[in-house]
Amino acid sequence: MKRLVVCVFILLVSCDYFENKKVKTEDIVSQELETIDWKSVDEYPSFTVCDSVSEKQARKQCFESTILNHVNDYLSKQSIVVSQDVEDTIAIKLKIDNLGEISILDIKTKPETQEIIPEIDTLLRGSIASLPKIFPAVKRSQNVTTEFILPVVVSIK
Incomplete structure (x- = not known):
């Protein structure tokens, strides 16, 4: 029982x-x-010259320095005539979509810089448009859109 x-x-x-x-x-x-941490990516956007770099932070640094070097080279080849010295850090807000297309969302300059160099926006847009092919950022094996701010120091004496 x-x-x-x-x-x-x-x-x-x-x-x-x-x-x-x-x-x-x-x-x-x-x-x-x-x-999911939506604020970070597994791989930063990249250029072909950064392919040999494997560490995440070093690859990010390679990407940023490649853009800065390209913008600086582009601007140095332009004939910019100014009547007074210019010291400014221009903030360019960039977007790289999931296909690797780059676009400028915003350009922040001092009003004085804009007054002294009225074509600065056009020059910066031209430098960004002439960048080599960009490979988009990757998150969980998917290409994703990213945005970041690129500081460009303008110093003309």
Whole structure:
């Protein structure tokens, strides 16, 4: 008799154990989305010259220095005539989409710089447009769009 009671008790309790719990796909997706760090990428955007660099931070540095060097070279080849000295750090907000296309979202300069060099926006846009092919950033094996601010120091004496 004791065995029968124990078996019936085990059967009653174990019914919940075998019950299938249904998990909704939406719940899995929302839980996964909460765990993703949306502020960082697995690989930064890159140029062909940065292919030999494997460390993440060094690759980011290579990318940024390649853009800065290109912009500086482009601006140094332009004939910019000024009537007074110019010292400014121009902030260029850039977007690189998931296809590797770069675009300028905003250019912030001092009003004095804009007055002394009215064509500065056009020159900066030309330098960015002439960049070599960019490979987009990667997040979880997918190409993603990124935005960043590039500080360009303008010093003309």
